[in-house]
Amino acid sequence: MKHNPHIGSNVLEFLETTIPDTPEMQRIEQQELFRFNLTQTMRHLREQAGFTQAEVAAKLGLELDEIVQLESMNHPHPLEAILTYIQALGLDLDLSILHNGQPIAKLATACQQTRAEVG
Numbered sequence: 345m346k347h348n349p350h351i352g353s354n355v356l357e358f359l360e361t362t363i364p365d366t367p368e369m370q371r372i373e374q375q376e377l378f379r380f381n382l383t384q385t386m387r388h389l390r391e392q393a394g395f396t397q398a399e400v401a402a403k404l405g406l407e408l409d410e411i412v413q414l415e416s417m418n419h420p421h422p423l424e425a426i427l428t429y430i431q432a433l434g435l436d437l438d439l440s441i442l443h444n445g446q447p448i449a450k451l452a453t454a455c456q457q458t459r460a461e462v463g
Contacts, residue, residue: 379417
């Protein structure tokens with residue numbers, strides 16, 4: 345058996361020397377961190393609202409597996425699915441678009457706006 349030179353070494357140091365620090369890799373890292381934070385927040389909000397995954401699935405007419413996947417960072421998260429999930433918890437969603445850390449546009453869920461406000 346070959347000796348693995350990385351056993352006992354710092355994994356993060358190893359990754360820093362192995363994975364290039366390019367704009368593409370930085371973007372991927374940001375996306376993964378966002379996906380992690382999103383799924384953690386979704387689970388926390390569901391639990392705080394007192395719902396099980398099965399109850400949310402039933403409310404939305406979905407299979408339990410679909411909610412499990414939505415709460416997993418290993419699956420896609422279409423904005424419409426996130427919005428539906430949030431609304432099933434009795435919550436609303438606001439999104440802000442930032443430029444240099446300053447909000448330049450705010451998007452609110454339709455349930456918070458009238459047609460006149462949207463148009």
